[in-house]
Amino acid sequence: MTAISGDAVSRSLDRLIPLLMLPVVLIALGPIMRLLAEALGIGSGLTLSHAAEVLGRDSTRIALWHSLVTAGSGTVIAVLIGAAFAFAVALTDIRAKGALVFCLMIPMMIPPQITALAWMQVTGPSSVLLRTLGAAPPLGSPQPLHSAWGIAVLLGIQHASIVFLTLRAGLRLIPGDLIEAARISGARGWRVWAQIVLPLSLPSLAAGGAMTFVTALGNFGIPAMLGIPARYSTLPTLIYQRLTGMGQSVLPEVAVLALLIGTVAIAGVLAGRLFLGRRAYGLAGLSAQPLTLSLGRRRPLVEMLLWIFIVLTLVVPLLALLATSLIPAYGVPLTAETATLRAWVEVLLNQPVTRRAYANSLFLAGLAALILMAVAIPLAWITSRRPTRMTRAVDTLIDLPYALPGVVLAISCILAFMRLPFGITLYGTLTIILLAYLSRFLVVMLRPVQAAIGQLDPAMEEAAASAGARLGRRLRTIVLPLAAPAAAAGAILVFLTAVNELTVSALLWTGGTETLGVVIFNLEDSGDTVMASALAASIVALVILLMGIVQLGSSRLPKGTVPWQI
Amino acid sequence: MADLIFSGISKTFAGARALDGIDARIQKGEFVALLGPSGCGKTTLLRLTAGFEVPDTGSVTLDGQVLAGPGTFVPPEDRNIGIVFQSYALWPHKTVAGNVAYPLEVRRLPVAERRRRVAEALDVTGLTAFADRAPAQLSGGQRQRVALARCLVADPRAVLLDEPLANLDLALRAAMQEAFAAFHRRTGATMLYVTHDQTEALAFADRVAVMQGGRIRQFDSPEALYDRPQDCFVAGFVGDGAVIALAATDTPIGGRIVVRAVGQPIQARCGSAAPTHICVRPEQVRIDPAGPIRARVSGCAYQGGRFRLVLETQGETLVAHAPRRAHPGEEMCLSLGSPWAFRDPAAQVFPQAMQDA
Structure with a gap:
């Protein structure tokens, strides 16, 4: 335990901050910046x-x-x-x-x-x-x-x-x-x-x-x-x-x-x-x-x-x-004799498109929720415990991808990820939709976690530091368990919002990467109203179930975590 | 050289000076209280010692190791200093035993050793029966003891206590004070105790640093602070009584001096050549029908077994203890028994020499 040089308190943090801030800034804000450049004609004079x-x-x-x-x-x-x-x-x-x-x-x-x-x-x-x-x-x-x-x-x-x-x-x-x-x-x-x-x-x-x-x-x-x-x-x-x-x-x-x-x-x-x-x-x-x-x-x-x-x-x-989801064909009235679960069976079990859409949406929403949860806890910790001018600016700007209309973000993502270096393009892949979701929903995840960490007594972490625990250990053993309920609620919210999402994916999907929102829209667009209704009704049931789970846990969450209980 | 030494420490927060040239040496095993009104810098000094703040100038040294100084900073996790927070800062997701075991887990002690030391720490603090409870299930006094056990289990080089009794009710406070003192006698740990409550500080500390405006005004034993304050702030802040500016002084001889105050020549104790003020404690004011000082009662409060009288005389206010109730407006005669005369470093007006008066 010899003395070490410099301001060691901030040194270990300084290593962490750019490590985390850089990808956050790139993914959350990069596409929007790219859009600005495009419209102003940067590159073509x-x-x-x-x-x-x-x-x-x-x-x-x-x-x-x-x-x-x-x-x-x-x-x-x-x-x-x-x-x-x-x-x-x-x-x-x-x-x-x-x-x-x-x-x-x-x-x-x-x-x-x-x-x-x-x-x-x-x-x-x-x-x-x-x-x-x-x-x-x-x-x-x-x-x-x-x-x-x-x-x-x-x-x-x-x-x-x-x-x-x-x-x-x-x-x-x-x-x-x-x-x-x-x-x-x-x-x-x-x-x-x-x-x-x-x-x-x-x-x-x-x-x-x-x-x-x-x-x-x-x-x-x-x-x-x-x-x-x-x-x-x-x-x-x-x-x-x-x-x-x-x-x-x-x-x-x-x-x-x-x-x-x-x-x-x-x-x-x-x-x-x-x-x-x-x-x-x-x-x-x-x-x-x-x-x-x-x-x-x-x-x-x-x-x-x-x-x-x-x-x-x-x-x-x-x-x-x-009612529409329970009839055999559009135009048939619903009676005890005509009622059938055929459309439900079709969309949930048989149709490859709807099954793929369910798989895509659940995968994208789940992965986005997991990644954002992993990012949000350290990010929320930095913004509330070590505020600098840069973290405050990022904190304000990450509202943008969520506040801006989804089409704006979708266009931004196409522009940003269409032609990457080495001839890589993400256009037409699930990855571009995932990146768009990460950008758009970061703030949905971050705010509840920030609320939770903001309400933590800083002395909890100082006590751990005095006990000899370094930053990584403090984050893992003290901050993480205490912010976990809020992070879980935030993850469910991200999942819920992402499963429902249409605007971004409508512009980013191609055959094979369709999401639930896109498929409902396409089914209805092609006149398959009964199937669209069955799919929609199943999603509503899923949404209400997830909302119910958050609601049941809301009494144990910090104030401001559940959006409908501000 | 097993001491905690502060030398020349200054700290500024957003332009406001929190600490201004702190110099002090705390001996190993000493129980020191930092006493002062809120905003005096005592908590900042504590947090500097723990390593949560970095001094702007000056250095902190413990056992000969520089903890913070020019070009050197040991982060809190490497200092092995225990701290008990005002809010206790118990981790709500860990049990009592889990809280206490944490410092040992961090130090990667073998499980058997860890168990033994946790059991020992819980035993010392009387918490053995609560080992598996969550902090939320404990009373305030029990939480306090968990915080203490958690900070002791790692055998820290010094223990810092930040207003540890502020959130407890009066009865519990007395019991916990006793517990801290007993604990200190038993372990011999160096303890630094921040408080704004002078009874707490004077009751148990070996020495008390009275702080004000980011400076240590006086660092002395409790009885010295009470009997021989060095300036007007300490005289007024510590203990009850009156601080009176002197009209004239004689030459001190052998620690005694004749001064003139409240219109009378008074025999006082003194430690400096040219005192400017006297500090008159209530027990130095006698109600004496033959006394030379005539005073009028302006306030009377019962204090259990005696009355505290506030007395006005010659534009000054004195405090006395009396066995019987007195009524405001009542007149009585007083005599003063050897108050303490001192030279206030900030004094602007100086007393005349006695022979001129």
Whole structure:
């Protein structure tokens, strides 16, 4: 134990940090940087003329307008739904809040193309549910969801939970004594809500709206399922159609489109951060008393309205999906005689494409979850225990691949991994999808682990250091076991999100590497609605099962780990 | 040279000076308390000793080995110094025995040896019955003892305690103080104990370093701190009583001096040539109908068996103990019995010579 030279504390760490940061930066941020370079024409002379030409086209302007309209009106709908639920859950004494929140979160975790598929089974002339009930519109009448409004409504329902979570988190920051002060001043009921609660929660509401807008803007599944049949294209579907129709020759063009949507999205992200930054201002109250306004006799009515909404937007579409999956052929009504599990058997056991898709998706999601779990623990430890300017910058930037629309990341990955040195290309392999998943979902894994490590008393590690344990041993024997529950929850979230993923893989798949999201989309696209429904219903069951597992373990996890319990 | 030596240590955090030229020598086997108000730098000094902080200047030496100094830094895991944290920092995923065994596992001791020493450490701290419990199942005092056992099991060269009693209730605190002292007598380990509670520090430490503003104000035995404080901060911070600026002084002869304060000539003990203040402890204030000092009672608090009186005289405040209750506004006569006169290094106003007064 002779004295060693230099600042040894940081020396052993300094070796670890670049070792970990370099691949993280390369994989998480490299593709996005590559996209920027492409659009600016780096390599073929720095010029913006190409970008200007693409942006000037009618198709671009129409798709941009459609994107803004559907995402905008979808956001308004999401804000109305999410805010109603958030105020009811956070402020009032309604019962069974846990079950209500869980149900409200399911649409967020279900892949959007399944949401669209399920809703298409509720409305329209061939709806099995309506036909079974004898309430279907006449054959030949149009599917009402194949429209801008259809897209907007489904985007609103799909993303209402984002508004809900942001607003509820904000409402929890409002000290209960502010309400008590208003009531002691004589204000009651609606007046308290309108004059105290609402003004204080506006920044949260605005932040939630901005985040919803960004997510809705990047949504591919819903406009693809509802818009493409109606020839109503948004930016993500335009990119998809150009790339699948024309192949790699249009890459420079779609890169510009991807940057366009990325720019709009970043504006939304920044607006959201601005609002979030404002909300905690001056609200540091001492009272931990939660807000609860008694609804009195109106409580059953409010509860009934909320549950009716859940039934209409969640239970009915899922039942319709299930009904469609149980008929022998599209168009046959569901009765006790016609009901069959044939489609289920086909997709789960017989069809090579769906079986391969299941294998691919489970493999990709599982591997991504494992790799990210291995990276996230040391990375989270560095960002929270040894913050430097570089780690803080990386910490902020790794939000980008997740916050940016999936098409942007997919285009970035194609550009980055298509022509690697030594003639290697990853295009058309599972590896490129895996790399895209690693980039996109790193932050999903990292945040829960950061929350867990942030709540660990640093003295735990100092005690281990005093006991003689070096960094590697401390990470392995102290940090790892204590962060493991959060890492497991994060891994399930990554797995869940990756299994459901369509946007990235829709642009990256080729024959043999299709994922579940892609196969549902293709089945429906080729008219195989029954099989698509059966596959979709099986995925919904898997999603709800995984969510249930996380939910059961949530009481043992640090606060902030489970996204629907912020 | 088996001592813990700090020399010339300074440490700055984001422009704020936490330690400012610390020089001290702690002998092997000594039980030393670092006492001071919060923010005085005592915890920083402890963490420097453990190796969690690196000093900006100066050096830390233990048993002749430089732990931290110019161009040298021994990381905490190589120092073999035990530490008990204020939060105990027990690992919640390990049992009591698992927590205690960890330092031995890290040192790769043979299993049999490990078991023997864990059992011994649990026995010393009275935890044998709790070996298989999880830390969450223990009371505060038991957790404290686990932390102590964990830090002792590896036979550390020094034991650091960071406000170890701050999270315990009063009754338990007294019992744990006793346990630390007994433990120190038994093992003879060098112990460095951070606290802001002077009763804790004065009760058991061999010597106490009183810290303020990143400096050690006085490093002395508890009785010396109480009887012979070196400056106004120590006189006011340690023990009860009053610190009074002197109006005039005579020449000291043989450790005695006549000074003028509260309008009276007073016989005081003294250790410096030109004292500026006296420190008057409550037991040096006698309620004496024939006493020369007239004072008015401004406060009275019962302290179990006696009353603590706050007395105003000549613009100064004195504290006295009395057997009977007194009422605010009541007047009484006092005499003072040999208070301690000292020279405050920061004094700006100096007393006149007695003959001029």
